[in-house]
Amino acid sequence: MSKNHKIDTKLIHAGEPKKRFGGAVSMPIFQSSTFEFGGETDYHDLKYIRLNNTPNHIALHEKLAALENGEDALVTSSGMAAISAVLLSFLKTGDHFLAHETLYGGTHDIINKDLPDLGIACDFIDCCHPERWDEKLRPETKLIYVETITNPLMDVLDLNAVVEFAKKHNLLALIDNTFASPVNYRPLEHGFDLSLHSATKYLNGHTDIVAGAVIGSKELITKVRHKLNHLGGALDPNACFLMHRGMKTLSIRMERQNSNALAVARFLEKHEKVKKVNHPGLESSASYNRAQKLLDGCGGMVSFEINGNVDDADMFISNLTLFINAPSLGGVESLVTRPVQTSHSGMSPKERAAAGIKDELIRISIGIEAEEDLIADLEQALEII
Numbered sequence: 001m002s003k004n005h006k007i008d009t010k011l012i013h014a015g016e017p018k019k020r021f022g023g024a025v026s027m028p029i030f031q032s033s034t035f036e037f038g039g040e041t042d043y044h045d046l047k048y049i050r051l052n053n054t055p056n057h058i059a060l061h062e063k064l065a066a067l068e069n070g071e072d073a074l075v076t077s078s079g080m081a082a083i084s085a086v087l088l089s090f091l092k093t094g095d096h097f098l099a100h101e102t103l104y105g106g107t108h109d110i111i112n113k114d115l116p117d118l119g120i121a122c123d124f125i126d127c128c129h130p131e132r133w134d135e136k137l138r139p140e141t142k143l144i145y146v147e148t149i150t151n152p153l154m155d156v157l158d159l160n161a162v163v164e165f166a167k168k169h170n171l172l173a174l175i176d177n178t179f180a181s182p183v184n185y186r187p188l189e190h191g192f193d194l195s196l197h198s199a200t201k202y203l204n205g206h207t208d209i210v211a212g213a214v215i216g217s218k219e220l221i222t223k224v225r226h227k228l229n230h231l232g233g234a235l236d237p238n239a240c241f242l243m244h245r246g247m248k249t250l251s252i253r254m255e256r257q258n259s260n261a262l263a264v265a266r267f268l269e270k271h272e273k274v275k276k277v278n279h280p281g282l283e284s285s286a287s288y289n290r291a292q293k294l295l296d297g298c299g300g301m302v303s304f305e306i307n308g309n310v311d312d313a314d315m316f317i318s319n320l321t322l323f324i325n326a327p328s329l330g331g332v333e334s335l336v337t338r339p340v341q342t343s344h345s346g347m348s349p350k351e352r353a354a355a356g357i358k359d360e361l362i363r364i365s366i367g368i369e370a371e372e373d374l375i376a377d378l379e380q381a382l383e384i385i
């Protein structure tokens with residue numbers, strides 16, 4: 001496998017065993033908790049599922065590293081297992097870090113509710129406005145943490161400025177790349193130190209497992225793997241197999257999700273019953289220029305406000321026939337949710353108002369169905385309200 005191969009080719013061939021196990025064309029599941037002792041001298045090299053080194057783990061690690069041109073990668077039992085293991089690998093009591101002010105709810109909760117108990121402090125910053133970051137720096141500031149595309153308003157942050165700031169102040173630059181996927185953005189190519197994913201979403205893509213991933217240099221990934229070995233958040237081999245299988249179609253799924261979402265966003269923007277649409281591929285988006293410069297595609301996520309109140313929004317959602325009313329995202333089927341009821345219910349009304357998240361905001365995760373069928377479904381649901 002060469003670095004010059006296209007991502008579509010790497011998805012199929014990277015990490016596949018050099019000598020096929022029993023000639024199997026598809027990577028088999030190694031459902032064995034422990035393996036024969038082979039003279040290993042380091043605890044972390046003993047072959048055991050929790051130590052993240054079964055044949056299923058090794059194949060996935062190589063494939064993931066190839067996708068974002070990292071030296072190494074690690075799969076974890078969930079996106080939150082990846083995020084918590086990474087934060088605990090590089091932060092200790094007395095440390096401080098910076099993070100973008102709107103983050104995935106679980107990440108926000110770890111930062112606000114768990115890390116303070118360990119004596120780890122965070123200041124939230126607006127990663128679209130670099131001029132105000134300096135004043136939050138402290139001698140004990142260790143890292144900066146951002147997301148590629150924010151949820152639920154779909155802003156693309158000033159990622160080049162984040163990397164430049166991190167290098168200037170000797171901070172680790174960490175990014176949750178879940179919403180972009182490796183097809184639309186490869187953070188290490190732009191100078192980030194570690195890229196994190198909830199593989200539950202686009203990487204697996206079939207809404208049937210929970211998993212996470214971290215990609216980076218050999219040195220950093222080894223540190224995270226040793227921490228994860230202690231914390232215990234290993235991905236089960238059966239889930240490794242499903243993720244491995246799901247990932248093979250990532251690029252064709254993303255291509256369809258990118259184009260479906262842009263078409264849906266354009267349709268909604270023109271509709272008289274829709275007030276505002278958030279998608280970085282729309283020229284009306286404040287993130288449009290940054291998205292064009294940084295991303296290879298704008299992803300499958302769209303949020304919008306209709307002309308109406310919360311009851312109208314709920315009626316619209318219940319009128320939809322193809323979109324399933326469920327939180328989460330990134331699967332082959334289209335989903336719809338009202339973030340205030342689901343993904344953002346942990347925030348107080350005051351925090352949501354400050355972040356510009358209205359009660360009536362609707363978020364959709366676009367799947368790989370036919371574009372015209374999705375648009376027709378949205379159109380009929382809007383007609384009834």
Ligand SMILES: *Cc1c(COP(=O)(O)O)cnc(C)c1O
Binds near residue numbers: 080176178179199210
């Ligand atoms: C879902 C999600 C997570 C958490 O992942 P889990 O697999 O549910 O643990 C983290 N970050 C982002 C951006 C997500 O969408």
